Each structure stands twice: as C-alpha cells, then as structure tokens.
Amino acid sequence: RYLHQLDSADRQEPSLARATKTVRLKDKIATLKEEMRRLEKLEARMLATPDQQISLTDPDARSMATSGRGSGMVGYNVQAAVDTKHHLIVAHEVTNVGTDRPQLSSMAKQAKTALETEALDVVADRGYFNSEQILACDEAGITVTLPKPLTSNNKAKGRFVKQDFRYVTDEDAYICPAGERLVYRYTNEEKGLTLRRYWTAACQGCAIKGRCTTGHERRITRWEHEHVLEAVQQRLDEHPEKMRQRRQTVEHPFGTIKSWMGSTHFQMKTLKRVGTEMALHVLAYNIKRAMNIMGIAPLIAAMGA
Template sequence: MRYIRGGDRNQASFLPARIDDYVAADAAVRVIDAFVEGLDMFGLGLVRATPAATGRPGYDPRDLLKLYIYGYLNEVRSSRKLERECRRNVELMWLLGRLAPDFKTIADFRRDNAAGIVGACRAFVLFCREQGLFAARLVALDGSKFRAVASAKRIMGERKVAEEAGRIDQQIAAYLANLDSIDAGERADSDAEQTAAALQALRARRTDLDALAARLKAEDRTSLVEGELDARPMGKGAGSKPPSYNVQTAVDAATGLIVHHEVTTEPTDNRLLHPMAKATKDAVAADTLTVVADAGYSNGADAAACENDGITPCVPANRAVNNQGDFFDRTAFIYEPQTDSFRCPAARTLVRKQILTRKQSVLYIADDCSGCALKPRCTRVERRFVQRHLYEDALQRMNARVEADPHLMRQRRCAAEHPFGTIKRMTAGGRFLTRGLTNVKTEAALSVLVYNIMRVINLIGSQSLKIRLA
C-alpha cells in the first residue's frame, strides 16, 4: 500500500492567476467585506475617515476595521498576531488587497476608534432590524463576568494600602539612616548612589499609595484594582474574586441575535433590569417590549420603572428566606391596602411602623402578640415584624408572569446563555486584552458584532446576507 503524496515543492505549476479564486464563494470574509464597504466611515467618526491632503498616505480605516472583524471571527485578537496573519493568510490578503500594516498601526486603530467600532456593531443590529431578521417580541437579558487585564494580587483595599505604606515608611527610615552612616564614614560613593536610587523608588511608590488611598476615599469604595482602576472584583461565593467587568446582553429569543449589549462595572445584575430593558427598547425602536431575566435581576424599583416605560418584565422575585426557625413565612400574612396593615394567621393586626430606606421597604409590627396560641410558630420576640417592599405590587406582577408561563425561563436559558458560550470561546474563556472601560467596550463590541454576523450567516446563509448588504 502507498500513502497519498503531495507535489514536489520545486515543480513549476500554473496557480490561479487571481487571489479571488482562493477564497470560497460562501466564505464569511466576503460578508465582512460587503458589510464594512457599506458603512459610513465619516458618520461613525473613525480617525482618517477623510484622507489628509498632505503628508504620507495612511491606511484606510475600512481596511483596519475589516482586519479586526476578521481577526475576532477567527479568534485572533492580538495586534502582533494579526500582523503575522496579514502576511500568510490568503483570505486576509484578499480582504486587505495584500496590505500588511504593522502591529502598532493595528493596535492604535482599536485604541483611537472606540466610538466608531461600537457604532459599527450598532449599525449591523440596525441593518438586521431593517431586514426583518428579528422582531424583538421577547428579549432575554443576561450578564456574565469577563476577566480584566489585572491579577487578583493587584486588588488594594484601605487596610492593604495602609499596611504597605507602613512598611515603605520603615524602609525609607532605614535608607535615610544608611545615608547618614555613609556620610559619617568613608564608604564608596557607589553605595550612596544605590541607596539614593532605592530611596527615590520607595518615595515614588509611597506617592502612588497616597493617590490610591485618596481615590478610595473620594469614590467611597472598599477596594481598587491597581493598574486597572475601572475593573471591580467580581464573582460568586466567599473566596477571592478576580478583577472583572460585567458584560450585559439582550438577546432576541426567536433568532438568538444580540440586539443590545453593555459593559458595566456593576458587580451584580440587581440594578441593571431597567437600564438594560430601556436601552434595548430604544435600540429596536419598539413601542412595547417584553423582557425575561433570571432572579438576579429582581428589583422592585426597576420593575415599576419598566412598566412605566411600556416594558413588561418577567423575572422571578428574589425573596429573603427566614432561616431563624420554622416560623410562619411572610406569605402567611395578608396585606390590607385599605388600612395599610397586615392581618396575621391569628387574625391580629400589624400596623405600619417605619420606612427602611436602604432596604426600600416598609416595616409593620403587631399591636399585641401576648396570649396568642400561634406565637410559638410565629416569633421568639415580644412582637412579630413583617416587611413589605415599597414596590411590592410591581414585584408580585413580575413574578406572577413567570409563574403563569414556566416556559419563559426555558426560553431565557436557550436564548441568553448560548451567545455568552460562543463569545467566551472566541475570547480565551472571557478575557479582555485591553485596559480601561472604554477599551474593553471596544473589544466587547467587536465580539458581539462577530457573533451576530455568524448568527445571521447560520440563519439565512452567507450568500443571501452578502446580497442584502450590497
């Protein structure tokens, strides 16, 4: 038996005369080319959208945007790796007309055109809406943590800053004493120079720590990530939490397209229901919108705000659980709106006592629990307390929608979790390469744009999409 053998490397051959012949007719790179060529570079605000009249010609921003979209589509995000691909990747040679910009030019484009790249992502969503590719009758919200370019060791709190500042003060005092001993003796000048250099470095570090402490106080925060001040420690559980960003998406449940996304510094999703729902409604220009999310988005104030803006939220209410004993749950107490009071299982009244501003709830207290036969099943203290959320009615309506249609949560899982799985696979498990909120928003926009392009290709085919983009 023989093996399949390749051709002789030194054998002359007649290769296709056109580089276009090497690119498949249904290749995604042709879709990228058609999409970017149809964008208004000047309207997006890209640098060099209009070429300068004098000086050396620069690269067309269309070419650099194509390069980044193609790179993120193929999991090549580093500017140095993109530079190498330009010289060996046939599809990139076709896409860029055999241009090979250096890595600095590539990196500068992503840094200097944050708003324009985000606008390009938005432009594709608008294109999909105009083509009727999604109706946004039901939108699923979800969030996921993406790692920032910083180590957990760089997280600095007030205590850690104070401890390091104390150690540096001791080191500075020791170096000053060493300089005094050098001056008093006849030691070499090189020792004095080394001590002075170390002293200068310690003082510079002490200045940095003072700046961190001042920022902690000014922003009323418990911790900062040194070197990546926009990131926050995020994660579940009681262990250490790595510096991260909270990436939010709103996904059309029917098609799986991401119709809106945002990168936030909120550690949890609790305060993001209304901001994300309102931004999604504006993005799709809908009169009404139904959004479904998990219990992490449960927020009475946001639920009421959504209803006021024509948005129907469907979120399981996240209620506190009484873990102090086997006592009557708050659901056993009946609220009477006419008198703004509660009726307990023993038919006694709990009257309004005070508003708990931080908890956004009202506290009710029983008039008298003495002699009640049900008291052992109700409380250990003298009188029973019950809290009612300030937006209890909105919470109940929101929760009732989910209970009335359990299929909603299955739709949410199928729609919202798949995009994050795909994007995290393309971004090394959900890791940003750049620093600062503005730059990571640019990265997120590229990832979302690439995901949406892939999704539309799967829905209608690359040939059909290319024709619509033309």
C-alpha cells in the first residue's frame, strides 16, 4: 500500500501540488493580515485611553507593579489601614492605580476619619514614599514613618550619597564629608516641586572628589519642604523597629484574606464590583477578629446595643 501511494504521488501533476501550496499560503497571509488589522484597532483604542492601557477581560483592570523587576500583573490595587493593637482593618480602598505612591495621604486621612482622632501615627513601606503625599499627611496632622527608596546607585559604587551631606539650617548650607560648605545658588521648579540648588567651588582640588562625583562639582538639591522629609527619616532612625511592626500588622489581615480566597483572583469584574467584593471580605475579617477579641456573646450584645 505504501509503494502504491508513492507511485500515485509520482504520477501527480506538479502544478496541482504547487497550486495547493499556493492556496494554503494565501490563506495564512490573509489570516495574518486580519490579525494585524485587529491589533491596529486595539492599539488605537489603547492610545486613546488616559493611561494607554486596555484589558480585554476586565475594562477597569490595569497593570500592577510587582516586586520582581520587569514583571507585573493585570488586576487591582487593594489598600488597607490596620490598627497595631487589634489588627482590625479601619479603612480600605480598591483602586486600579498601578503603584502605591499616590495612595498614602488618602488612606491615612480615611483612617484618621474612621478613628475620629485629631492625631495619627502611620507606618508604611518604601513603596509609599512620595514627597507631596508626605507633606499632605503632615498638614493633616498625620505623623508618617517610612523609609526612603534608594534612587541613586552612588552608594553601590562606593560614592557619597545625599545623607552624607549635613544641612545647617542657620546658614542654609550643606557640609560635605570633606568639611566644605555647599552654599545656596539658585531655585527652580521641576515636576511641580520648588527645588533649591547647592554646590561649592572647592570640588576640583578635593582629595576625595573621586568618592563624591565624576562631574565638575557635586550639587545637592533641596526641596522647599525638605524639613518634613528629614523629620520622617529622623523618626525612622530613632525607631527602626517600626518597620518590623508594620510587617506584623498589615501582613496579617492580607495573609488571612488571601488564605480565604485561596490566593486566587477576585470573582467579580469592574472596579465597582471588585470594590464590593473586597468590602465583604473586610467585613468578614473584622467580624471574625472581633469575635476572637471580645467573644461571641459580648459582640452580639454590643451590636444589639
């Protein structure tokens, strides 16, 4: 039978085989062109959105930053403020903003309102560090403690970083590691922030210039509200244990809720529905915590009072 098939193939006209192959290739090219047109339409839709993102499964879902470099996932950003004593969630919010940096003052103010207090101490991780957000908290009577992310690689290269330069308030000048004074030169505005610039002319003859800068001179930038950020850093230096306390506090409810959810996705779609789903999770968590803290009978009595 196999030899018979070979003989049949040998007798087949070459033009027929070629024609069949040509038709197949044309079909594939037509399919690829159709896919390109579909993708071009999606690209036009994507570029027309404010954040230049679209999700084909959930219109409100957006790309979320994750801890892995160059990685991410499409979903929602859940924010929570947790009290350190009882680990109750006092405020929460679901957003589709991909990072935590714009969330600090909003969540802190919600927690302050929920607790009905005039002053509030807030501890957050470095992902929330944002100068304007910290200033907004300070103006609202909220004391913030969080570490500043290292945005410069000077320290890894063995060079001095800004923290090595001491600011002298009375003189409005910085003292560098070599003991030279970096004096104020000018003020400019950058990304909506008013910044003051400092440097000295002594860098060229400095013996440790190689550990400081590769430029003509080392320049230091100071925000007009830098004292607020310095107070945050001072609090962290005086109480480094607060970062451990933060992990023990906020990770507890998140870990518990994720365990209930099976560490899987939200069941709902769109921001409004996902927000409702998360609100039910938070309600269930807080009720269970209150049962563990107060006991079932006292909780029922308190709810009925």
